[in-house]
Amino acid sequence: MPAISNKGLKMPESPIRKLVPFAEDAKKKGIKVYHLNIGQPDIRTPQVALDAIKNNDIAVLEYSRSEGSEVYREKIAAYYDSKNIKVSATDIIVTTGGSEALFFTMGTIADAGDEIIIPEPFYANYNGFATASGVNVVPVVSKIDDNFALPPIEEFEKLISPKTKAILICNPGNPTGYLYSREEILKLAEIAKKHNLFLIADEVYREFAYDGAEHYSIMQVEGLEEHAIMIDSVSKRYSMCGARIGCIVSRNKEVIASALKFAQARLSPPTFAQIASEAALDTPQSYFDEVITEYVARRNTLVSELEKIENVKVARPKGAFYCIAELPVDDADDFAQWLLEKFHLNNETIMVAPAAGFYSTKGIGKNQVRIAYVLKEEDLIKSVAVLKAALEAYKS
Structure with a gap:
């Protein structure tokens, strides 16, 4: 056999x-x-997204661009602008869910045997994406007794080796629900710059911040432009898990150019789902x-x-x-x-x-x-x- x-x-x-x-x-x-x-x-799911599909009169369901519809990416950039994140459509690649965005990102920044440091517990599929990419996950433990707060920066630095390529966080966190503070994000940004690492943030739950707290994105950190890679998705924000639309966002032009080659290899993200996702951006506050x-x-x-x-x-x-x-x-x-x-x-x-x-x-x-x-x-x-x-x- x-x-x-x-x-x-x-x-x-x-x-x-x-x-x-x-x-x-x-x-x-x-x-x-x-x-x-x-x-x-x-x-x-917002009715505006469902109606965009229901009322569409497409005669030929064509491929979209590998990086996603330009109109959709322009609207995503405008959405981020409303969140004080200044990016352009060319900084965005639309993916088949946040999962593909993470897979493309790992393929872009790491070779087989390279390492990514992740505070654990973390979204279980990070293990799967890493295994599929030949990347080694190096965990730094956060504890329930501390409400899963960011471990001390010293714990991260102990784990950095010549093979380390990035630190990956989920903010707010899956599975913990932990919301990183601005101060914690800035600490991670400093260590990324100090050791010339990428800082990847899975921010698919950005809209879900409670008790008066505000979500602070790695994309808001000045001086982190070449290091920051954001992962996002419509799945949770608009209750559209089945749409399978996400994106990679980075001002690092080499990251985007490399990720685009992965996107081209799978041809394009789904057209109807992009139409629904574009419409969902009109959802009222x-x-x-x-x-x-x-x-x-x-x-x-x-x-x-x-x-x-x-x-x-x-x-x-x-x-x-x-x-x-x-x-x-x-x-x-x-x-x-x-x-x-x-x-x-x-x-x-x-x-x-x-x-x-x-x-x-x-x-x-x-x-x-x-x-x-x-x-x-x-x-x-x-x-x-x-x-x-x-x-x-x-x-x-």
């Missing part, structure tokens, strides 16, 4: 999706499953105001309910729509599967994402889960009630 590549064997399973077969089996048994495992918002109010209420409800459970520790997110909870279990993978296979409360159970898959360091996060608060408050209350009962049953 022909052999699978080492790269294929090393590709990690998604901690977000690997339990799907168990959830489907539970549903076939008539059990209601509350999905807390995946960041699929239940917020309605009132939409976001309502969404933020809703997510803050959900976060407050979830955290409050979790804090009522004995021996459960939870970090308080300041952005995005995730939190990490530490449970009184030895193996969250086993517990999450057990929830779907063997437990229900009044014919209801929950699906969570075991957090070990969001770490690169082996053995860390084994008693943690990521919870996405993308359900209505009443469903979150029911979900935590299921979790509480499950923990009592699992221990016994």
Whole structure:
């Protein structure tokens, strides 16, 4: 039998999706499953985006430009200008989701065996993108006891080697919901300049900042123009996960020119999805105001309910729509599967994402889960009630 590549064997399973077969089996048994495992918002997609598709009269569905429609990129640049980020359309490459943007970025800045430093826990697919690119992830640990704040800069500097090409952060963070402060971003910018590294920021949750805090982008840092690479996406901002439209943004012309070659190799991003995404940029601020109010209420409800459970520790997110909870279990993978296979409360159970898959360091996060608060408050209350009962049953 022909052999699978080492790269294929090393590709990690998604901690977000690997339990799907168990959830489907539970549903076939008539059990209601509350999905807390995946960041699929239940917020309605802006009608203006849906109407742009519905009312379109395209006769031939053509390729777009490899870097994306010029009109769309001009509108993206105008959106960033409203956020005090000064870029032009030529600084932007439209991609098939933020995932492709990250994949192109790693291919652009790093060769096989090179290293990227990432504060962990981090978005689980960073491991997959790195494996596919032959890049080594070098983790620097942030801790739940510190609410997953940026580790001391000294911890980053200890890890920098001749192979280090970049530091990658997600801001606000997935899976932690941590929102980096302006001061923290400036510290990272200084270390990037000092050691001549790229600073990559995955900012797909930029609109989701809570408690009066403001999102501060790496693209706002003066003097970082040649170092900063921003990753963005329409998926979460407009509740358009299925559109699969993202972008790379950088003022570094060599980065953009190299990333464009990757974009040309896959031909073009999807045309209809770009049309919807372009229209979504006309979404009024009132939409976001309502969404933020809703997510803050959900976060407050979830955290409050979790804090009522004995021996459960939870970090308080300041952005995005995730939190990490530490449970009184030895193996969250086993517990999450057990929830779907063997437990229900009044014919209801929950699906969570075991957090070990969001770490690169082996053995860390084994008693943690990521919870996405993308359900209505009443469903979150029911979900935590299921979790509480499950923990009592699992221990016994």
